[in-house]
Amino acid sequence: MKHLTLPPIASAGQPLAAIDTPALVLDLDAFERNLDRLQAAADAAGVKLRPHGKAHKTPAVALAQIARGAVGICCQKVSEALPFIEAGVADIHISNEIASLPKAALLAQAALVARMSVCVDDIVQVDMLGQAAAQAGSRLGVFVEIDIGHGRCGVTGIEGVLPLLDRIARHPQLEFRGLQAYHGTLQHLRSHAERRERSARAAARAGEVVLALEARGVRCGTVTGGGSGSAEFDFASGVFTEIQAGSYAFMDRDYGDNEYTDTLRFEHAMFLACTVMSTAAKGHAVVDAGLKSLTTDSGLPGIWPPGRLRYHQASDEHGVVHAIDGPLPALGQQLLLVPGHCDPTINLHDQIVCLRAGVVEALWPVSSRGLSR
Amino acid sequence: MKHLTLPPIASAGQPLAAIDTPALVLDLDAFERNLDRLQAAADAAGVKLRPHGKAHKTPAVALAQIARGAVGICCQKVSEALPFIEAGVADIHISNEIASLPKAALLAQAALVARMSVCVDDIVQVDMLGQAAAQAGSRLGVFVEIDIGHGRCGVTGIEGVLPLLDRIARHPQLEFRGLQAYHGTLQHLRSHAERRERSARAAARAGEVVLALEARGVRCGTVTGGGSGSAEFDFASGVFTEIQAGSYAFMDRDYGDNEYTDTLRFEHAMFLACTVMSTAAKGHAVVDAGLKSLTTDSGLPGIWPPGRLRYHQASDEHGVVHAIDGPLPALGQQLLLVPGHCDPTINLHDQIVCLRAGVVEALWPVSSRGLSR
Structure with missing residues (x-):
């Protein structure tokens, strides 16, 4: 035939x-202006940018973001991260929980070739990660996810964080790297003023946990979160040290329907x-x-x-x-x-x-x- | 690395x-019972089954359907058909219009290795197909799509069909094979009685065109259409000679929400x-x-x-x-x-x-x- x-x-x-x-x-000129604009805003605020790979799933986009100063990328799944690692992305945060041993094992393997981290909101996840990292002989970064109003994953307040810190400390191959605090729904509030107000409230909830941990002698290191709709407020929050925006590179119709000022458009x-x-x-x-x-x-x-x-x-x-x-x-x-x-x-x-x-x-x-x- | x-x-x-x-x-036992059930109903009605490949995009599914008596499959796009042809499916109807020369050229190439047909609702499409088939040296089947109430593509009534028949006749490599008459929205009407009533009305609109063509000495050959929600009525309509159902193989939540009798579930x-x-x-x-x-x-x-x-x-x-x-x-x-x-x-x-x-x-x-x- x-x-x-x-x-x-x-x-x-x-x-x-x-x-x-x-x-x-993809209109490359507009795309590159978008990348430059957010990176410049991050640099001006002294905040790190870790763009979200789930938005593009495209190594060439990640490399363009890193070339401009991004510290690495986020992925939402372990399998999603593999093509980025293959393309040379050296630092990937899985901004999500995993609750199965095969996925933990793959992540621990990936941590042999790139700097990897992941979120937890349950001691069962911590034990899986610890076991997988011990087996692979790798080091895994762990972020405790806290709920700052989104109401999806994450523990609530310092009371939710402390048992997880204790558990992470039991696993020598796990390293507590800080908090993830993400509020997805507020990204799409149309009114700029409402987005600012809600972003400030969400950041304040994260800030309270950071202070409560510091009062117990625990340094958070990184507070990661934020998105394309809240980035300008997250930069100024004094709480977030790293922003996970993804859609800003492309701007879809939904984000385009948001009201912006000229600060970050x-x-x-x-x-x-x-x-x-x-x-x-x-x-x-x-x-x-x-x-x-x-x-x-x-x-x-x-x-x-x-x-x-x-x-x-x-x-x-x-x-x-x-x-x-x-x-x-x-x-x-x-x-x-x-x-x-x-x-x-x-x-x-x-x-x-x-x-x-x-x-x-x-x-x-x-x-x-x-x-x- | x-x-x-x-x-x-x-x-x-x-x-x-x-x-x-x-x-x-995929639960293979349930899947095979679904295939057997629709094929038996088609056989009992003396109507051909041409299941829709857009539902599954999976050659193994198409081959299982053909092994039970399906005459071939439908695809919605020319590119979609290629893996099916590669897997040995010998008869594919593109149940859709195309309006670009590169797509017509690919279809004409495909017609060198499989029996191919496609829909038209405009003379511009007919000329593109005729030109492409002449260039490739292949024969293309052409169906005139008529609108039977769906209100998307297709010409209306005999007045819409005749100019297209004239145009098809000008291209020696094109072969008029009949009418496509598809009503998508009625497939999802929840009430069995309402679906029956609306299916009968839709089939009657197709039947009027068939009769009007016969009165002018034109034999339609095949009248293709129907879906998983209307198949039992289409079989009994006396109008459709070929049914294009796709979802019946899997039954999604939306089709599951329809009301059925025990006739065809x-x-x-x-x-x-x-x-x-x-x-x-x-x-x-x-x-x-x-x-x-x-x-x-x-x-x-x-x-x-x-x-x-x-x-x-x-x-x-x-x-x-x-x-x-x-x-x-x-x-x-x-x-x-x-x-x-x-x-x-x-x-x-x-x-x-x-x-x-x-x-x-x-x-x-x-x-x-x-x-x-």
Whole structure:
């Protein structure tokens, strides 16, 4: 049988219009400005930046962040970290708990080749990590996760932290490196003033634990947390020593809907290129990007530039587009969408098509795509 | 640098509890009963079954369907079809329009090695297909898509079909094979009676076009459409000659919420195995399966067996689980979720772990995962 080969999605030197769709495309100039902007704000505040790899799952992005001064990256899963380590990222924090021995064993193996840390909120997790690190002969950094209002994982207050510190101290291969304090939901509060107020309250809760630990002679070292919606407040908090922002590199529609001042504002840098494949219906056009190339958990994508068209409905491989102002797009026309939520959308794609001034410069593999173990 | 290897997600002979998570698991006995049940209903009705490959993206599933009597499969995209062709599937219908020359060219190449067809609802698409098939020297089957109430793609009535027939006839390498008539939204109407009534109305709209064409001396050949929620009515319609159901093989939570009679009822056969990784909070447990391993476009997943626990909220790599009745699950405990929508959920995974009587029998690669071009 003749072997059929899927042609590459794009080649260096091609214009945007020549890219096969659906395709994730990255405006490198806007992306690099986003990276520079957050790194400069972190440097000015004297706070470390540890961008979140779960947002991009792309070693080339991590290396661009580290080249600008990031101290390493976060990952959400151990398997997710492996392609980054392979690409040379030397310092990775798993900003999440694990509660199975095989995952602890893999993390302990990874700690033989990179500086690794992970979160705990239960002594059972601590014992698993201690056992795995002893078996592997590696050292693992451990952060106690505290809940500062998000209400998902993490212990509450100093009373929750102390038993975990005792337990960590029993395992010679584990090293207490500080606290993780993350509040996810406040990142998406639209009002800048409300975000500032809620971020201050969350940071204050973390600060209380830091002070209570210091009063017992325990130095926290690192307090890690924060995100793209709260970074400007977290920098100024005096509590966080390390910020975990991820989406700032791309700016999805959901983060774009937040209200910002000029202090720290990011540009839409990532788009989903799609093509109109049906215009038979009256009143709408249909594009070739649906639930298999974008996710709708944070709402529907925007259409770029805004104002003329609206993405109305997604099914598996179809997107229905309405006109707000002016005509519907023509059959075969390429459109750019702004993903509703960049993290799970990028996780659908094997590569990012990178453009500069509208011309393809590189294809970046999304090497950690699908690695959720 | 030491090379780190991600261990396999599971190995043949292992019990369910030993599978690393999150993992898509398939209960082979229930799955095979689902395949047998729909094929028997199709055979009894004298209607062909062409299951939808977009639901599973997995050649092993397609081959199991064809072994039971399916005439081939549908795909939604040309790229999606390639791994199926490679695996030996000889007859694939692209149940969708394409409106770009590179995609038409790839389809025409595929038609050199498999029997291929595709939908049209515009003469521009017809000309692209004709040009591509002429260049490749292949024959392409063409279905005119008609809108029977779904309101997405497709032309309306005989007036919409005739100009496309004329255009198809101008291209010697294109072959008119019939009509595609698909109504997606009615598949998910919960009431059995309402689904029956709406399916009959949709089929009647298709039947009118078939009769009008026959009155003009045009034989439709095949009328393809239908889905897992309407199949029993479509079989009996006297209009459809071929049914495109996909989800019946797995039965997701959304289809499970439909009301069925005993005529044609399917079992939940696909689950997402996950692990409780945090129980620090009062009132909920947190599992390691979120938006990177399931999708929420058709609502949250169920928890299997039903009645005791509820999946309350998804974030990227976390799922918050509440108790309905009884205690919360323990740290480290494995849970089985029933995906809200199987198609985009399977598209997140590289493999399906197949179990029989709770023991791993095979790992099936989801070879068309991510192929949306």
